[in-house]
Amino acid sequence: MRFLGTTRWTCWSATLRRVPLLALALLPAACATHWFRPATSDVEFEQDNQACQHMNSLTVSISPTLMQTYVSPIGYKRCMEAEGYAPGGPWEGHAGWRHESSTR
Numbered sequence: 001m002r003f004l005g006t007t008r009w010t011c012w013s014a015t016l017r018r019v020p021l022l023a024l025a026l027l028p029a030a031c032a033t034h035w036f037r038p039a040t041s042d043v044e045f046e047q048d049n050q051a052c053q054h055m056n057s058l059t060v061s062i063s064p065t066l067m068q069t070y071v072s073p074i075g076y077k078r079c080m081e082a083e084g085y086a087p088g089g090p091w092e093g094h095a096g097w098r099h100e101s102s103t104r
Contacts (some may be wrong), residue, residue, distance in 0.1 A: 030091045031073040033078055036089025045091045052079035053095070073093040 035045065055074030060068050073095035080093060 001014055031076075033077065033080075034089050035085040035087065035091045036094055037083070037085045043092075045085075048080065048083045048085070049091070051094045052076050052083065052093070053098075055079055056095070057098075059060055069098040071098060077092050 009018040015089045035049075037045070053076060056079060058070050058072070060066055060070060071094070076093070076095040
């Protein structure tokens with residue numbers, strides 16, 4: 001394993017690729033934050049929310065048949081704030097482990 005301190009990482013998810021699976025289990029289970037941005041529709045919020053989740057996510061193989069997605073809470077929060085959102089408001093966004101059912 002390469003020492004992470006010798007390389008400048010610009011994205012939290014890049015560091016997660018090198019973290020052992022046991023350490024990933026210790027990450028926060030989930031974070032929910034309510035967001036507000038003036039003159040924003042529900043559709044606009046959902047588009048921004050999904051884009052920020054996608055840009056800050058990492059898919060982790062738990063076993064050969066089980067994959068889970070982890071959304072970095074720090075990256076997600078920074079992304080939403082960069083889009084002009086402030087904490088507090090009617091819309092709820094999530095970061096942390098995402099448990100999605102299969103749609104096969």
